[in-house]
Amino acid sequence: NMFGAIDFYQRAYKSGIKPIIGCELYVAPNSRFIKSAGSMGETSRHLLVLVKNMQGYKNLMKLTTAGYTEGFYYRPRVDKEILMECHEGLIATSACLRGEIGDNILKGNIAAAVKSAEEYREIFGADNFFLELMENGMPEQKQVNAELLEISRKISMPLVATNDCHYLNREDREAHEVLLCIQTGK
Numbered sequence: 001n002m003f004g005a006i007d008f009y010q011r012a013y014k015s016g017i018k019p020i021i022g023c024e025l026y027v028a029p030n031s032r033f034i035k036s037a038g039s040m041g042e043t044s045r046h047l048l049v050l051v052k053n054m055q056g057y058k059n060l061m062k063l064t065t066a067g068y069t070e071g072f073y074y075r076p077r078v079d080k081e082i083l084m085e086c087h088e089g090l091i092a093t094s095a096c097l098r099g100e101i102g103d104n105i106l107k108g109n110i111a112a113a114v115k116s117a118e119e120y121r122e123i124f125g126a127d128n129f130f131l132e133l134m135e136n137g138m139p140e141q142k143q144v145n146a147e148l149l150e151i152s153r154k155i156s157m158p159l160v161a162t163n164d165c166h167y168l169n170r171e172d173r174e175a176h177e178v179l180l181c182i183q184t185g186k
Contacts, residue, residue: 032071056089
């Protein structure tokens with residue numbers, strides 16, 4: 001959701017920091033309107049979307065709203081159809097291991113990973129979609145990073161190095177775990 005975006009933007013700007021508005025979206029594997037049985041992991045994949053300009057901000061608001069009002073199944077979801085309609089002014093990355101591309105790599109389906117990367121490049125434009133590399137110490141991430149480098153070379157797709165951050169300070173880990181437990185009801 002984007003509930004804190006304006007407050008974040010204003011506080012960062014006031015502190016002399018250039019804020020970047022964005023959201024990790026959940027993308028339904030088919031249509032956001034299909035709400036069929038399956039686990040949470042089977043019903044959506046992560047996609048990081050960042051705002052470039054005011055049109056991008058408006059489009060991200062449309063996407064997050066549609067995720068709740070049209071695509072909600074376990075969590076708010078969008079699909080590639082609405083991403084195509086609302087891509088202008090946005091930059092996207094392949095996200096973490098829970099992204100469509102990383103998930104396909106982990107399943108050994110490199111052809112599907114390449115196809116997904118090309119679909120997202122078509123949706124967002126060649127200058128607005130990046131394969132996302134992370135170093136988090138996980139063996140699965142090393143496997144995905146190696147294949148992302150190969151895919152990047154193979155189809156001339158740009159890379160971006162990121163880190164999957166959920167809190168600023170190590171001592172905030174427990175509070176984050178509590179938040180996740182409340183969110184998931186576990």
